[in-house]
Amino acid sequence: MEHQIEVVEVREFLTYFYWGRHPEDKMMDMRLGGGTYAIHKNGKALVIDSMTRPGQGVWVKDYLARTHQVAQFTLVSSHWHVDHIIDNQAYADCVIIGHKHTREKMLEKKAVFEAGEYSDYDPFEVVPPNLVFEGSLELWVDDIKVELEEYLVHEKGHLGVYLPEQKIFIANDILEDPLWFFDFGFASAETQMAELERLKAQDVDYIFPCHCAIATIKKGGFSKSLIDANISYLKKMVARAADQNFTSMTAADVLQDELDAGVVEWWEPYADVHELNKAEILKMKAL
Ligand SMILES: [Zn+2]
Numbered sequence: 001m002e003h004q005i006e007v008v009e010v011r012e013f014l015t016y017f018y019w020g021r022h023p024e025d026k027m028m029d030m031r032l033g034g035g036t037y038a039i040h041k042n043g044k045a046l047v048i049d050s051m052t053r054p055g056q057g058v059w060v061k062d063y064l065a066r067t068h069q070v071a072q073f074t075l076v077s078s079h080w081h082v083d084h085i086i087d088n089q090a091y092a093d094c095v096i097i098g099h100k101h102t103r104e105k106m107l108e109k110k111a112v113f114e115a116g117e118y119s120d121y122d123p124f125e126v127v128p129p130n131l132v133f134e135g136s137l138e139l140w141v142d143d144i145k146v147e148l149e150e151y152l153v154h155e156k157g158h159l160g161v162y163l164p165e166q167k168i169f170i171a172n173d174i175l176e177d178p179l180w181f182f183d184f185g186f187a188s189a190e191t192q193m194a195e196l197e198r199l200k201a202q203d204v205d206y207i208f209p210c211h212c213a214i215a216t217i218k219k220g221g222f223s224k225s226l227i228d229a230n231i232s233y234l235k236k237m238v239a240r241a242a243d244q245n246f247t248s249m250t251a252a253d254v255l256q257d258e259l260d261a262g263v264v265e266w267w268e269p270y271a272d273v274h275e276l277n278k279a280e281i282l283k284m285k286a287l
Helices: 028-032 056-068 100-108 110-114 189-200 214-218 225-239 251-260 270-286
Strands: 006-011 014-018 035-041 044-048 072-077 095-099 131-133 136-141 144-153 155-163 168-172 206-209
Touching (some): 014 056, 028 270, 035 056, 035 136, 044 136, 095 155, 100 155, 144 189, 206 225, 251 270
Parallel strands (some): 044 072, 072 095, 168 206
Antiparallel strands (some): 014 035, 136 144, 144 155, 155 168
């Protein structure tokens, strides 16, 4: 494979697969960096998302089979964005759980995805979830209780993965380090803020996002201060939208406190996401 996957054993039962940060890559998701998680115990695994390049999902599956003797796989597709579903075909013979909207969206875009005509992604075979739900779903990986919960943040039908006994929340793209991607087309900024507050009220000690600095994962994950940082970023962006210098405002101007406190860590390719977010805020204000 072109890029090596880095593996972090977060816990005995939880592994992070990082595709790395590649500032020169043509694909934004490769520039931003990110990874996926698997919860595994006694030969069973719940894999969350199938990564961002064709072949990476197969790699993760083979790795878990080889190193943890996993024979029974279940996949969760957290949302339909391509960097989360590109290698679902590796799990075509498994139960693939997702939100109803995720299945609909993948089928709607199937022809475009498979022709390689979507954004900067390579063509890939579309394998949508074959077990869908809305709201929340409880399941077990051996004796580990897992709650899949829908949050109206970043994308419609976005699922977070909560392990109540371990107080772990796998956020996927609900939270991001250093800042998150706005889309107010399916839910208002106020609704998304309220959803982040709802998440904050959960009994969570350790947070694991998809797109983040791997060093923080190696140190044991993020705390709830990441939720505060993401809320604060949205609040400040909304509050400053009418300022004269809004369009020239850098992410560092908005995130200075969180960066100084070390809650989030700056990564230059996120300057592009910040520009897109300013455009999304102005679009919202114009409506
Ligand atoms: Zn993503």
